Amino acid sequence: MRTFFVMLIFLNIFLLCGCDKKKPVDNENLTVITNNDKKAEVDNLLKRNKLKDIILYVDENEKDLYLNEKKLFAYYKTGDIQNVIKLGNILKEQSSIESIKLLAKANYILKNYRQFDINLRLLNPKDIDNELENMQKSYNNRIINEKKQNTDDLKAKLKKAEQYYNQMNYVDAIDILEKTTKNDSIIFEKDNKVFLRDTYYLLGLAKEKMNNPDEAIFFLRKSNEIESDHVETLKKLGDIYFLRGRASLALTYFKKAYELSGDVNILGNMGICYLNNHEYSKAMEILEKVYEKEPDNINAAYNLFLSYYYLGKKLDMKALGGKLMLELPNGSDLKARVESALNDSNMENPDEIHF
DSSP: OHHHHHHHHHHHHHHHTTTTOOOOOOHHHHHHHHHHHHHHHHHHHHHTTOHHHHHHHSOTTOOOHHHHHHHHHHHHHTTOHHHHHHHHHHHHTTTOHHHHHHHHHHHHHTTOHHHHHHHHHTSOGGGOOHHHHHHHHHHHHHHHHHHHHHHHHHHHHHHHHHHHHHTTOHHHHHHHHHHHHHHOGGGGSGGGHHHHHHHHHHHHHHHHHTTOHHHHHHHHHHHHHHOTTOHHHHHHHHHHHHHTTOHHHHHHHHHHHHHHHOOHHHHHHHHHHHHHTTOHHHHHHHHHHHHHHOTTOHHHHHHHHHHHHHHTOHHHHHHHHHHHHHHSOTTOHHHHHHHHHHHHSOOSSTTOOOO
C-alpha cells in the first residue's frame, strides 16, 4: 500500500513537470505570418479605398516598410501633407523610392520648390509617374518664366546704371551696380556672365570717374577674370596703369587688346608705353604704323616726332616737325615744343606725350 502511494506521488510529479510538452512556438514565423496578415488587410482596405482606416490600422511604431509606405500613401491621398512630410522623411532614410516620390509631390503642393527639386533629382526617370511628370513640367515652366523675369529686371537695372553714368551721375550708377552684385544672385549664373562682366566694367569706369583708381582697377580686373578677351576692359586697364606710371603693365593689356581688335588707337598707346620706357626704336616702329594709317592724327604725328627726337633722327624729325608746324594752331603748347626741338633740339618738357 505504501508502495502504491509512492508511485502515485511520482506520477503526479511527472505530469506536473510536463511529460506531455507541446513543441515550442516559432515566434519568428509567427511574426512573419502576422505581418503578412497585416499587409493583406491593408491591401484589402486600399482596394476598398478605405484610406483613413489604413492610417488607423497601421500603428505609429510600425517597423515594416511596406505597411508604412501604404500609410504614407493614405496620408497623401487624404490631403494630410504635413504627415506626408513627417513620415516621408523617416522612410527616406530607408532608401524608400515611394517615400521620395510622395515627398516630392507634397513639397510641390506646399510650393516648397527647392525641396521638390531636391527629391525629384533623387529619382530615376522610370520612377517618375504621370502626376510627378506633370509637376515637373509645371516646375520647369515656372523656373523658365521666373528666370526670364529676373533677367529682364537685371537688364533694366544695368541700363539705368548706364544712363546715370552717361549723365555723369556716378554715385547713383555705383549704387545700382553694387546693389545688383549684392542682391541679384541671378547675375552670377553661368548664362549671365556677360551681365556680370559689364557690371564690373561699368563699376570700374564709375570708380575711376570718382577718382578712386584702386577700386577701379579692382572691378576692372574682376571683369577681366570673367572674360579675358573683353577688349574694352583690357584697354581701360592699360589706360589706368599707364596714368599711374606703370607703363610696362599697361603695355601687357594694350598688346592683348590690340591682338584681339586690331584697333590702331590701341597700337598708338603701345607706342606711347615704349616711349615712356625709353624703348625708342620699338616706339618708332609702332608709331610709324599708326601714322601711316592715320596721317591726320596730330597726336600720332607728335608722338612719332618724339621718337625721332630721342633717336637723333634729325632729318625725319625736321620733315615731320615742319608738317606739324603747319597744322598745329598758333599759340598752342604743342607747337611751341615742336618749334623748340626744331630750333635747338632741346625741347622744354620733352617727355610729355599725348594719347
